[in-house]
Amino acid sequence: MTERLSPPSLSRRHLLIATPAAATAALATTAGLRPARGAGSPNDGGDITFLIDSLGGTWIPNNSAISSFQGHIWGHVTDKLIYVDADGKISPWIAERWEQNDTATAFTLHLKQGVTFSDGTPLDAPAVVANLDIWYAGRRNEGINPIGLFPKTYDHAEAVDAATVKVFFKVPTLGFIPTLGYHGSILISPKTIARPAARQANLGKTSGSGPYLVDSWKEGDFVRLVRRKDYNWGPPAVGHTGPAFLDSITYKLVAEQSLRVSAVQSGQADIGYSPPPLELQSLKEAGFTVATPRYLGFVNGWAINTKLAPFDDVRVRQALQAAINRQEIIDTVYTPDWKLAESFIQSNVPGATDHRELLAYDPARAEKLLDAAGWTKGAGGIRWKDGKPLSLTLHANPYLATSKAVGELSAQQLGRIGWKVAIRAYDVVTFGEKVRFNSPTVPAYEVTRSFIDAGTVASILTDANNGEDWFGLGESDPKINELRDRIAGAGSARVRDPLLDELQKYVLEQGYFIPLTQIVQRIYVQNPKLKGEVYNGIAYASYYTATKSTA
Amino acid sequence: MRNAYRAYAAKRLVQAVVVILLAYVLTFVVVSILPGDPITSVLRDPQNGFTEAEIQEIVAAQGLDKPIPVQLWTSLCHFLTGDLGLSMRSSRPVATLIAEVLPSTLVLASAGLAVALLLAAALGYGSQFLPKRFGQGFLRGFPALFLSVPNFVIGLVLIHLFGFQFGFFRVLDPDSVRATFFAAIALGIPVSAQIAEVLIANLDHESRQEYAAVARGRGLGPTRLFVRHLLKPSSLPVVTVIALTIGELLGGSLITETVFGRTGIGSLVQRSATSHDLPVLQAVVSLAAVVFVLVNLIADLVYPLLDPRVKLIGDHRPRPAGADESAADTSGAVTP
Amino acid sequence: MTVALPSSAWRVTAASRLAVLRVPPAVALSFAVIALVIAWSIVPGLFTSFDPVNGVPADKLLGPSAAHWFGTDHLGRDLYTRVVYGTASSVESALIAVSIGVAAGGLIGLLAGFLGGWVDVVLARLVDVLLAIPSFLLAVIIVTALGFDTINVAIATGLSAVAVFARVMRAEVIKIRQATFVEASFLLGGSRWHILSRHVLPNASRSVLTLAVLRFGLSILVIASLAFLGYGDPPPASDWGLLISIGKNYLKWPWLVYAPAFVTIATVLSINRISRWLRQTA
Numbered sequence A: 001m002t003e004r005l006s007p008p009s010l011s012r013r014h015l016l017i018a019t020p021a022a023a024t025a026a027l028a029t030t031a032g033l034r035p036a037r038g039a040g041s042p043n044d045g046g047d048i049t050f051l052i053d054s055l056g057g058t059w060i061p062n063n064s065a066i067s068s069f070q071g072h073i074w075g076h077v078t079d080k081l082i083y084v085d086a087d088g089k090i091s092p093w094i095a096e097r098w099e100q101n102d103t104a105t106a107f108t109l110h111l112k113q114g115v116t117f118s119d120g121t122p123l124d125a126p127a128v129v130a131n132l133d134i135w136y137a138g139r140r141n142e143g144i145n146p147i148g149l150f151p152k153t154y155d156h157a158e159a160v161d162a163a164t165v166k167v168f169f170k171v172p173t174l175g176f177i178p179t180l181g182y183h184g185s186i187l188i189s190p191k192t193i194a195r196p197a198a199r200q201a202n203l204g205k206t207s208g209s210g211p212y213l214v215d216s217w218k219e220g221d222f223v224r225l226v227r228r229k230d231y232n233w234g235p236p237a238v239g240h241t242g243p244a245f246l247d248s249i250t251y252k253l254v255a256e257q258s259l260r261v262s263a264v265q266s267g268q269a270d271i272g273y274s275p276p277p278l279e280l281q282s283l284k285e286a287g288f289t290v291a292t293p294r295y296l297g298f299v300n301g302w303a304i305n306t307k308l309a310p311f312d313d314v315r316v317r318q319a320l321q322a323a324i325n326r327q328e329i330i331d332t333v334y335t336p337d338w339k340l341a342e343s344f345i346q347s348n349v350p351g352a353t354d355h356r357e358l359l360a361y362d363p364a365r366a367e368k369l370l371d372a373a374g375w376t377k378g379a380g381g382i383r384w385k386d387g388k389p390l391s392l393t394l395h396a397n398p399y400l401a402t403s404k405a406v407g408e409l410s411a412q413q414l415g416r417i418g419w420k421v422a423i424r425a426y427d428v429v430t431f432g433e434k435v436r437f438n439s440p441t442v443p444a445y446e447v448t449r450s451f452i453d454a455g456t457v458a459s460i461l462t463d464a465n466n467g468e469d470w471f472g473l474g475e476s477d478p479k480i481n482e483l484r485d486r487i488a489g490a491g492s493a494r495v496r497d498p499l500l501d502e503l504q505k506y507v508l509e510q511g512y513f514i515p516l517t518q519i520v521q522r523i524y525v526q527n528p529k530l531k532g533e534v535y536n537g538i539a540y541a542s543y544y545t546a547t548k549s550t551a
Numbered sequence B: 001m002r003n004a005y006r007a008y009a010a011k012r013l014v015q016a017v018v019v020i021l022l023a024y025v026l027t028f029v030v031v032s033i034l035p036g037d038p039i040t041s042v043l044r045d046p047q048n049g050f051t052e053a054e055i056q057e058i059v060a061a062q063g064l065d066k067p068i069p070v071q072l073w074t075s076l077c078h079f080l081t082g083d084l085g086l087s088m089r090s091s092r093p094v095a096t097l098i099a100e101v102l103p104s105t106l107v108l109a110s111a112g113l114a115v116a117l118l119l120a121a122a123l124g125y126g127s128q129f130l131p132k133r134f135g136q137g138f139l140r141g142f143p144a145l146f147l148s149v150p151n152f153v154i155g156l157v158l159i160h161l162f163g164f165q166f167g168f169f170r171v172l173d174p175d176s177v178r179a180t181f182f183a184a185i186a187l188g189i190p191v192s193a194q195i196a197e198v199l200i201a202n203l204d205h206e207s208r209q210e211y212a213a214v215a216r217g218r219g220l221g222p223t224r225l226f227v228r229h230l231l232k233p234s235s236l237p238v239v240t241v242i243a244l245t246i247g248e249l250l251g252g253s254l255i256t257e258t259v260f261g262r263t264g265i266g267s268l269v270q271r272s273a274t275s276h277d278l279p280v281l282q283a284v285v286s287l288a289a290v291v292f293v294l295v296n297l298i299a300d301l302v303y304p305l306l307d308p309r310v311k312l313i314g315d316h317r318p319r320p321a322g323a324d325e326s327a328a329d330t331s332g333a334v335t336p
Numbered sequence C: 001m002t003v004a005l006p007s008s009a010w011r012v013t014a015a016s017r018l019a020v021l022r023v024p025p026a027v028a029l030s031f032a033v034i035a036l037v038i039a040w041s042i043v044p045g046l047f048t049s050f051d052p053v054n055g056v057p058a059d060k061l062l063g064p065s066a067a068h069w070f071g072t073d074h075l076g077r078d079l080y081t082r083v084v085y086g087t088a089s090s091v092e093s094a095l096i097a098v099s100i101g102v103a104a105g106g107l108i109g110l111l112a113g114f115l116g117g118w119v120d121v122v123l124a125r126l127v128d129v130l131l132a133i134p135s136f137l138l139a140v141i142i143v144t145a146l147g148f149d150t151i152n153v154a155i156a157t158g159l160s161a162v163a164v165f166a167r168v169m170r171a172e173v174i175k176i177r178q179a180t181f182v183e184a185s186f187l188l189g190g191s192r193w194h195i196l197s198r199h200v201l202p203n204a205s206r207s208v209l210t211l212a213v214l215r216f217g218l219s220i221l222v223i224a225s226l227a228f229l230g231y232g233d234p235p236p237a238s239d240w241g242l243l244i245s246i247g248k249n250y251l252k253w254p255w256l257v258y259a260p261a262f263v264t265i266a267t268v269l270s271i272n273r274i275s276r277w278l279r280q281t282a
Helices: A012-017 A020-029 A070-077 A125-137 A190-194 A257-265 A277-285 A314-323 A326-332 A363-372 A403-416 A428-434 A454-461 A478-489 A493-509 B002-033 B038-044 B052-061 B068-080 B094-129 B136-140 B142-148 B151-165 B177-207 B210-217 B222-260 B265-274 B278-306 C006-021 C025-042 C079-115 C117-132 C135-146 C150-159 C162-177 C180-187 C192-228 C240-250 C255-281
Strands: A047-052 A082-084 A090-092 A095-100 A106-111 A154-161 A164-169 A212-218 A222-227 A248-253 A271-273 A289-291 A300-304 A383-385 A391-396 A420-425 A444-447 A513-517 A524-526
Touching: A047 A257, A070 A212, A070 A222, A070 A248, A090 A095, A106 A125, A125 A154, A125 A164, A125 A190, A257 A271, A257 A277, A257 A524, A257 B151, A257 C240, A277 A289, A314 A363, A314 A403, A314 A513, A326 A403, A326 A513, A391 A403, A391 A444, A403 A420, A403 A513, A428 B038, A454 A478, A454 A493, A478 A493, A493 A513, B002 B068, B002 B278, B002 C117, B002 C135, B038 B052, B068 B278, B094 B136, B094 B177, B094 B222, B094 B265, B094 B278, B136 B142, B142 B177, B142 C192, B142 C255, B151 B177, B151 B222, B151 C192, B151 C240, B151 C255, B177 B222, B210 B222, B222 B265, B222 B278, B222 C135, B265 B278, B265 C135, B278 C117, B278 C135, C025 C079, C025 C255, C079 C117, C079 C150, C079 C162, C079 C192, C079 C240, C079 C255, C117 C162, C135 C150, C135 C192, C150 C192, C162 C192, C180 C192, C192 C240, C192 C255, C240 C255
Parallel strands: A047 A248, A047 A271, A391 A420
Antiparallel strands: A082 A090, A095 A106, A106 A164, A154 A164, A212 A222, A222 A248, A271 A524, A289 A524, A300 A444, A300 A513
16 A cells, blocks of 8 residues: 655645746746756656666665665655765765864864755754764664764764754764765654654655655555755755756666566666666667666675685685686676776775786686695596595675676686586575675675775774674784774875775785676666766766656 | 354364464464574675674664564564564564555455456366367366466566567556456466366266256257356365465465566565565464465355255365365366 | 378387377377486486586577577576476476475374374364465475575475375375275274275375375476575576576576476476376276
């Protein structure tokens, strides 16, 4: 049963504004902010349907904001304090400007004035404080989680006046401002935040300040968003700040990959999410727009657990690095839209450097390394040492649809030099339970992870400061420890970038991380009539600026 | 006689309640073996960046670390008071979730049953009156064929032929009348096979009876003969089979809904199973058990009233002629 | 039959032999299909020279041709080869499922029917519970609990069929126990186990066996359905259901669905036909 929502406070005045004449008048007042299209042009208005493979689990904002699926809806229903574009560049949004003290322990945010949530509550300093508090702490006994990536060094925030917020940290926290542009940091009305978890889970009752609001929804089926006519505070970086152009966006769940594609091809829908990569070429030839934005983050690859034999031997890890034919993966499983990995972080991340020479396909070198390490070929072409076969168990990453196919292909490549590879697949829940970094049953963890700031990379590689210890090294590799500490202490990009370069080179040389390809986790196939969408730093499409031609 | 009937009814009722409660407990036990739950799974999403210590702390705060018997007792107490609890996946009330999707599944299941009955009746009629040279034998092979085709294959073929090639229905609007019709075909075909097998066996049995020959001798047309003299006596055992296919319809809807992209009980089960959402699974299993038990209870209670020959001991509903209990299953194992 | 043609003398004798055994041609064809399927599962290498796991990536998604009867898949592997090599696992898992159903269900039914009394009451309720949960729903929940793997899918399918076998076995045992020859044996002082093994089991097993053959075909379908929903083995396994499930992602290349679907349907249809023939001759 669909939950239909009446617009908040459906007063006579609101109804009047909805009439065409009044709407034109309302548009005229904001005309200065709009691009040349102007009111009444055929490009204003229109409805689009977005086909998605899942709509995730809960809609409690804190618990769902980072979801790959729900992020699409939150991106239209809510705003953020900071905007981060596809190149990782930070720009103002609800926070018009900000300052920090010399030690990076106190920040002052100056908010845009006149912004309101869709329930009428002003988005002012107290509202921002309420959001910061729940991002940091959640309400754990109620089932409202904190935002995992929000700085754990947060102390408190206070509203200086209606438009100024001061935020205090226990220790220097340079990453605070970029975090505000990350997908977890969505601004929600304090009225919604105050509700208990079970009521926050009802998406239809949640108010954000975004250019769209939820008109109706049904769990596991669809979410229909309609334009908010009084929206006037878009991020200046996208070149438009007034109300959105499209009247409505319907996110419809269609689990079958092939159905999503066929529906877009037959004109029944405007955007299909996650089509099979192999169909992209023919879709392009048929005139459809195909978008494969890369997010800022790690490339798709394996973090090797150095605690597990035989991966405690650097020669074995280096052999693995040389035995993967990355070009063949792109040619077979993907299309030329996918880029070769140049490092273990995506090449569009500020600070990423090109280390392709360390990732060249060289089976002869791999075989030599394995021979040297004492792994000799036995029956069936498998290599053995001390009565044990050279084996590797891969766990297909359930968050990446192509993971099984890539795993199968790399298993074939490794099989050619005598590696016995097994693949296991789990559902998302079991994967979360059984497959973790540095677990005794997981020699290679397949990474698919985004981040906003490359500075955070070094700190999660070891176990210091609650790091995730990706390679099972602990504190045992002094070189990594040294780089980690120097990167954390670097005051500017000029000092930090050479250190990041050194870290990338070292991690790849040691075979700690085996990159496969640069990751495109979000793929969009789009009707060519729809234009002007914008992709942010986490590769989400925003249709706030998009228009649909009727011709 | 009346008292005997009351005692019989009371006994059946108690049995029904016991069965439903046991189904609830069984689901709890099976799902509890699973590692993990939707709440921890969200926390473990690598994008979330929680450390193991933080995850343990949050899990403990929500009482998910309590021993399993304690959790079962709490959940059973809530169930007995009619409280189905909150979904662990979406944090919304389970009753709301089921209420949202139930109508869609009921529509699909009834349409599927209607398709199955019509098909079975058509096959039954053809099996008696289609001349041999027009392929009566061929027609009689249909139930076996229908039983051999996976219903997801039927669904895929229907979608691609009628949804995309011919554009008979909008694939994105699976709840529309047309789309429901095609989904009902995919769901109904395998079910029709079971009903048709039993029906044909019983029709064969009845048409060998003397009165059928007499009726034929009187010059009764095939349709009137079929409806008046053959279908009626054959329908009682068929009703038994229909009661037993209810579960089949539910199970089939799980796949049909996935293939056609419908949002119903089936898709709810699939989502809940993959995310190990215990409260929802328990509620759906209990619901299915309630439906199954009710349908069979009604049949059990009505039969003795209709047919005095049915003795009030045990479950002695009239079985399809010759068809043994395996008809309960999918097979329609008929030995005329 | 083409009796008039001298060249068909062998066929005539073959046909008349079949007639003596009273095997209808459709049943003979069914046996041939099953024989081929069994051969595929035992010696797949005899039927194809391609590798089921390692393909030629450059040859991906080719249409059916003389070289590739069923075309090639998304990694350039010969689909016919994948089907042939996937047979063993598909057949094996259905066998496991049926064995579990027969063993567990048969035992429950035997005990309930033969011992009667409170044992019967308790077991009957247990069977009622299993019957009340739609078997496919039960299978989905069990396989989620056991983990995604074809053997687990087989176990789940088998467990969900226990109730059916238990019911049939119980009904048969009760029927036979009341038969005159068994009662006579009781009167002659035969021990319980003697009666059970000499009279009840052999007579009851006939209808259980017929049901088992039928369930075997059905199990192939249920296992394929579970694989279709994504509960099967991880790659590079090529069970028929998995192949259909993978193929549905590439519907622009429809043979990826239709070829394995056709093989599945032909196999199940043959089994059903044989099962019906067994019932009729029994």
